[in-house]
Amino acid sequence: xxxxxxxxxxxxxxxxxxxxxxxxxxxxxxxxxxxxxxxxxxxxxxxxxxxxxxxxxxxxxxxxxxxxxxxxxxxxxxxxxxxxxxxxxxxxxxxxxxxxxxxxxxxxxxxxxxxxxxxxxxxxxxxxxxxxxxxxxxxxxxxxxxxxxxxxxxxxxxxxxxxxxxxxxxxxxxxxxxxxxxxxxxxxxxxxxxxxxxxxxxxxxxxxxxxxxxxxxxxxxxxxxxxxxxxxxxxxxxxxxxxxxxxxxxxxxxxxxxxxxxxxxxxxxxxxxxxxxxxxxxxxxxxxxxxxxxxxxxxxxxxxxxxxxxxxxxxxxxxxxxxxxxxxxxxxxxxxxxxxxxxxxxxxxxxxxxxxxxxxxxxxxxxxxxxxxxxxxxxxxxxxxxxxxxxxxxxxxxxxxxxxxxxxxxxxxxxxxxxxxxxxxxxxxxxxxxxxxxxxxxxxxxxxxxxxxxxxxxxxxxxxxxxxxxxxxxxxxxxxxxxxxxxxxxxxxxxxxxxxxxxxxxxxxxxxxxxxxxxxxxxxxxxxxxxx
Amino acid sequence: xxxxxxxxxxxxxxxxxxxxxxxxxxxxxxxxxxxxxxxxxxxxxxxxxxxxxx
Numbered sequence: 389x390x391x392x393x394x395x396x397x398x399x400x401x402x403x404x405x406x407x408x409x410x411x412x413x414x415x416x417x418x419x420x421x422x423x424x425x426x427x428x429x430x431x432x433x434x435x436x437x438x439x440x441x442x443x444x445x446x447x448x449x450x451x452x453x454x455x456x457x458x459x460x461x462x463x464x465x466x467x468x469x470x471x472x473x474x475x476x477x478x479x480x481x482x483x484x485x486x487x488x489x490x491x492x493x494x495x496x497x498x499x500x501x502x503x504x505x506x507x508x509x510x511x512x513x514x515x516x517x518x519x520x521x522x523x524x525x526x527x528x529x530x531x532x533x534x535x536x537x538x539x540x541x542x543x544x545x546x547x548x549x550x551x552x553x554x555x556x557x558x559x560x561x562x563x564x565x566x567x568x569x570x571x572x573x574x575x576x577x578x579x580x581x582x583x584x585x586x587x588x589x590x591x592x593x594x595x596x597x598x599x600x601x602x603x604x605x606x607x608x609x610x611x612x613x614x615x616x617x618x619x620x621x622x623x624x625x626x627x628x629x630x631x632x633x634x635x636x637x638x639x640x641x642x643x644x645x646x647x648x649x650x651x652x653x654x655x656x657x658x659x660x661x662x663x664x665x666x667x668x669x670x671x672x673x674x675x676x677x678x679x680x681x682x683x684x685x686x687x688x689x690x691x692x693x694x695x696x697x698x699x700x701x702x703x704x705x706x707x708x709x710x711x712x713x714x715x716x717x718x719x720x721x722x723x724x725x726x727x728x729x730x731x732x733x734x735x736x737x738x739x740x741x742x743x744x745x746x747x748x749x750x751x752x753x754x755x756x757x758x759x760x761x762x763x764x765x766x767x768x769x770x771x772x773x774x775x776x777x778x779x780x781x782x783x784x785x786x787x788x789x790x791x792x793x794x795x796x797x798x799x800x801x802x803x804x805x806x807x808x809x810x811x812x813x814x815x816x817x818x819x820x821x822x823x824x825x826x827x828x829x830x831x832x833x834x835x836x837x838x839x840x841x842x843x844x845x846x847x848x849x850x851x852x853x854x855x856x857x858x859x860x861x862x863x864x865x866x867x868x869x870x871x872x873x874x875x876x877x878x879x880x881x882x883x884x885x886x887x888x889x890x891x892x893x894x895x896x897x898x899x900x901x902x903x904x905x906x907x908x909x910x911x912x913x914x915x916x917x918x919x920x
Numbered sequence: 921x922x923x924x925x926x927x928x929x930x931x932x933x934x935x936x937x938x939x940x941x942x943x944x945x946x947x948x949x950x951x952x953x954x955x956x957x958x959x960x961x962x963x964x965x966x967x968x969x970x971x972x973x974x
Contacts, residue, residue: 458924461932468939473946481955599923606925622924663955667947674943682936919956 392539392729399576399733400553403569403740407557410565417771420562421493421752422659427567429665433672435567435741436656438574440471440647441680442527442742443534443735444797446581449681451711453688454703455613457602457621459635460689464682466644472673475648480657480666482820485919487658494749495651496757498658499812499834502819502916503827504908508834510762515811515838516651516753519804521781524746525788526800531739532789534716538732544790551786554740558747559778563659566744573737578679580727580734585683587723588690601693608692608702621689630883637885638802638851646805646887649813652749684715691718698722712797747785751778799851802885810841810890814898822902823913829902837894844886852886 414420427435453460483498492498496516500509532546539546557565592598599622606620617629625632647653660666691714692702698721699706706721707713719731755777792800814837815830845852846859847868853859854866865871872878881889921930 458926458929458932461929461936465932465935465939468936468943473939473943477946485955596923601923603923603925620925622926622929624926624929663953664951667950667953669947670943670950671947674940674947678936678940682940 389539392732395729395733396539396736399736402572403553404557406568406572407561407565410557410561410563410568413564414560414562417774418493419564420771420774421756422655423563423567425488425659426661427656427659427665429660429668430672431567431571432656432660432665433669433676434574435570435745436653436669437472437673437676437680438570438577438738438741439652439656439745440467440650440742441577441677441738442801443530443739444527444801445681446684446738447530447534447715447735448712448797448801450684450688451707451714453685454691454707454714455711456618456625456631456635457623457689458685459624460640460685461682462636463640463644464678464685466640467647467681468674468677470644471647472670472677475653476657476666476670476673479648479654479817479820480669481663482920483654483657484660484663484666486820486916489915489918492658494752494756495654495812496753497761498654499815499819499830500757500761503815503825503830504912505827505831506761506764508815508827508830509757511834512651512812513753513757513762515807517750517758517777517781519807520652520746520750520753521785521788522792522800523804524743524750524781524785525792526797527739527742527746528785528789529792530712530797531736534732534735537716547786547789550740551782551789554744554747555779555782558744558751558782559775562774563655563748566748567656567659569744570741573741574676576730576737577734578676580731581679581683583727584687584719584723584731585679587727588687588694591722592690592693598690598693602690605692605696605702608696610702610704621692628880630880633880633883637883637888642802642806642809642885642887645813645891646802646809649808649811649816650805651753651808651812652745654816655749655752687718688715691715691722694718694722743785747778747781750781750785751775753777754780799855803845803852806845806885806887806890807838807841810837810887810894812837813891814895818898818902823917824902824907825898826902826905826908828905829898829900832901833894833898836897837890840893841886841890844881844889848881849884849886850882 418424487498490501492501496509496512499512500506528547532543532550535541535546536543589595589598592601603622606623609618609620616631617626618631619625625635695701695703695706703714704711707717719728752774755773759773811834814833818825846856847853850867860866867882869878869882922933924930924933
């Protein structure tokens, strides 16, 4: 226990030093919101990656991989190919160049200025500010529960202590403090995951041998999963069965594509000085992500073989049915003692790096986008308003953290990713690439995508609608799709990610309304495209 | 392939590594490619007061 506390204190000392460094270098609003547009590519890539990958991606989705096996590797592929390569090369460069041309400081501001619309900036800022605390609260709950179990400290003490530490460096140091600490935390995560995969493969006798052992374990797949369509961990699921839909639509499509329209990630493209830093960040990011979700999913799936050999039970049985416990149990029972402590710190780092960015983006959305621009309050004291915004975001997150149930982590993550993709992705992507995209097209796409996604979350997709309860209170059923004939397309909608519907709706609205509405001013378009 | 029963999932495994390699190669090839915008900023910097340009 003493070693654990000393290591935790050393870790916190480094975090505070980096937070202090960020604070010392923060003098004006562009430092606070965009780290002065002069960030180092390694810091940028690590910060992007560490923000992207929270504890839930490793613990929550790693546990899901123990249940569903290798199909989750499609998510890793999308995380790297879409989340890093497409994101930085096809979105990042244009975002940065247009951001400089329009002097945008936040993601909602970029959208607002591209379409010359205070409504778009204010509405987008409000969506981010209102919903990011739910996602942040989920991350907060996850890490607080983990520390409660591991260090034996009261849950509420951990929750409050954690928020206090983050508040100090995010409120004072802005994005510089966030990114410096992210880079340190990301590096720690990288080393721990590398050790985890090497240890696991060598324990099982090599890469092919380990996979083969998992393939041979297929008869041990639980009966309820087989009934849902699962064949085995390396065999996958039968197409169009309920579990196949859960894996491929919610987990892979929802989270894999949703990454492109995440405000807390998109803002990072604008923190670097030129394309050179983004090119280098692609290299660092590609290595980082495969070692995060790639390792978590492979180790999660292979934990079944290790547990079966050592304890005669597969992972989900060892964890008593709670998949969030599988990765922590694997680390505790299988890995060496010294690793357990460092892995705990790496998970602490994963949570802190995601949370700090969520607080920062929530704060600037409230201060800069909603209050200053959306409500047209003028530009006085913009740094102070953003700091106040961060403070309010942290308080709201804390309230959600105390209210939300513990099993909400993966749900809230997918919820925010999906909502952002449906609301912002078409307006963002077409805004970067299509001069014919109009203000009205963007407004209708953003509001329409948001409304469709929200409707499906509240009334159709059972996972959320049952948890929220509005559908039950209004119509007496958990999902409107339940009443359709079993096995029909309508019936399957209750298992299908809302974005399968909401994102195409948002895209169609963007294109159709833009074609039918007045074009934007040519001079303004020239300004937007000045650097492209 | 690689001990993975489904060819589709073996492909996913290989593509994860291939995507990482693509990122690494892209980063190396474009290591010093700074795009057009830096030139423009550099031009502007010439007009900045002494000590503020880069």
